[in-house]
Amino acid sequence: MPPPADLDGLSHADLKSLVLKLLEETAELRRTVAAQRDEIARLKGGSGQPNIKPSGMDRATEPKPPSSAGAGPRPKGDKTSKLSIHEERTVKVASPPDGSRFKGYANFVVQDLVIRPHVVNFRRERWQTPDGDMMTAALPAGINGHFGPELRRFVLAQYHQGQVTMPRLLMLLRSFGILISKRQLVRLLIADQDGFLTEARDVLRAGLASAAWITVDDTGARHMAANGFCTQIGNAQFAWFGITQSKSRGNFLALLRAGHGDYVINAEALAYMRQRLVVPNHLHLPALPQLIRHRCATA
Numbered sequence: 001m002p003p004p005a006d007l008d009g010l011s012h013a014d015l016k017s018l019v020l021k022l023l024e025e026t027a028e029l030r031r032t033v034a035a036q037r038d039e040i041a042r043l044k045g046g047s048g049q050p051n052i053k054p055s056g057m058d059r060a061t062e063p064k065p066p067s068s069a070g071a072g073p074r075p076k077g078d079k080t081s082k083l084s085i086h087e088e089r090t091v092k093v094a095s096p097p098d099g100s101r102f103k104g105y106a107n108f109v110v111q112d113l114v115i116r117p118h119v120v121n122f123r124r125e126r127w128q129t130p131d132g133d134m135m136t137a138a139l140p141a142g143i144n145g146h147f148g149p150e151l152r153r154f155v156l157a158q159y160h161q162g163q164v165t166m167p168r169l170l171m172l173l174r175s176f177g178i179l180i181s182k183r184q185l186v187r188l189l190i191a192d193q194d195g196f197l198t199e200a201r202d203v204l205r206a207g208l209a210s211a212a213w214i215t216v217d218d219t220g221a222r223h224m225a226a227n228g229f230c231t232q233i234g235n236a237q238f239a240w241f242g243i244t245q246s247k248s249r250g251n252f253l254a255l256l257r258a259g260h261g262d263y264v265i266n267a268e269a270l271a272y273m274r275q276r277l278v279v280p281n282h283l284h285l286p287a288l289p290q291l292i293r294h295r296c297a298t299a
Contacts, residue, residue: 080109117177120148147188151178155188200240204258207238218247231255 004010010018090105124137142149155173158164164172170185208214214235221230223243231252233240244251 080107083109083111085109115176118148118150144192147180147184152188155185159189200242201259203238204233204240207234207240208256208258211235211237216252 004018007015122139122143124139126137127135129135155169158169158172159166166182166185170180170182173180173185214233216231216233218229218231221228221243223230226245228243228245229247230241230243233242233255242255244255
């Protein structure tokens with residue numbers, strides 16, 4: 001655009017409008033120069049600037065427009081009916097006017113979270129028997145060590161499900177007022193966890209016994225500072241994962257046994273092994289276990 005004849009005679013509004021027009025022209029010129037540079041680079045055999053599309057995160061965070069189907073908004077369900085009320089508090093009117101009549105209560109449900117240390121001192125009775133021995137009352141069920149089951153559950157959930165690192169979890173517990181060291185926290189995560197292994201084994205056994213089909217897969221995994229293999233067994237109803245140091249056929253068959261160490265040799269098993277050329281037709285039954293062990297060792 002041509003410059004005005006007298007810049008000093010322009011008003012503040014005219015100067016502002018002029019600056020905006022110049023900024024628009026400058027932006028358009030920059031886009032034109034960038035496009036020409038890309039074209040020149042393409043003609044020379046190179047590649048222009050990559051065409052990066054905008055991310056869809058902004059569109060995903062925007063509220064969806066209301067649906068035009070239906071005459072009015074869809075009624076919402078009563079969410080408070082799904083809650084369990086743990087405490088009820090009555091809030092009274094400070095000073096109702098004279099002549100007012102009581103009309104009951106208006107409920108207002110508030111959800112809150114209570115996180116605080118809860119220290120219990122178990123005063124265990126001690127008795128001395130006539131023989132001179134001392135008897136001490138046993139701790140209640142679920143108490144194992146100086147940290148309660150709720151604290152253990154919170155630590156396991158934060159570490160495994162929430163993926164909270166060890167230093168952050170330790171800092172979080174201390175901020176709650178829990179006196180715990182790093183070594184004690186590590187023990188809560190790795191010690192006395194045989195119950196989870198038993199539960200995982202039972203899941204595998206129940207899944208294999210009831211499933212009409214299963215899928216299996218394995219991949220490399222790092223476990224206890226050594227390279228291993230993670231095997232997955234499951235279907236649409238269950239999933240099981242196990243880490244071992246071997247990927248052999250014998251190891252996979254051992255995983256399918258789900259902890260069972262016994263085996264059954266029946267007519268169906270003999271027919272299958274003969275079909276797979278594992279067992280000769282003339283082999284006697286007493287020599288079969290020795291042959292199976294030999295084949296598994298050389299597989």
